[in-house]
Amino acid sequence: MAHRKRKQRPTFLQAAFESLVAPLQGEQRRVLEGWMAHLAPTRHQLHAANSWAKHIAEFGHVRERAEALVVARCLDFGMKRDDVMGLLRDRIAAKASGRAEDSAAAPSR
DSSP, rough: OOOOOOOOOHHHHHHHHHHHHHOHHHHHHHHHHHHHHHTOOOOOOHHHHHHHHHGGGGGGGGGGHHHHHHHHHHTTTTOOOOHHHHHHHHHHHHHHHTOOTTTTTTOOO
16 A cells, blocks of 8 residues: 655744745845755754854844744744744854853754
């Protein structure tokens, strides 16, 4: 008996990307497409949060949308929104103080 492939539910990242990028064109759209391509393969919320802390200054007029994509990616890992916002604040502060690679770094395998 052949198994039917179940349709995978879109990730929070995919859903956020579709709603945030739809109205954009040109450079703003390309920036968010590049950010999506960077975030999609992340395998841990700390990777996504540390990337945000590293690249936060690069987003200009689409900063809020780029941050929303990071939040969505962290939600994909099972985090709650309030916890994500705290994590992002912590990672930004850590990057600013030069301790971005401290004990909150993703565990090595």
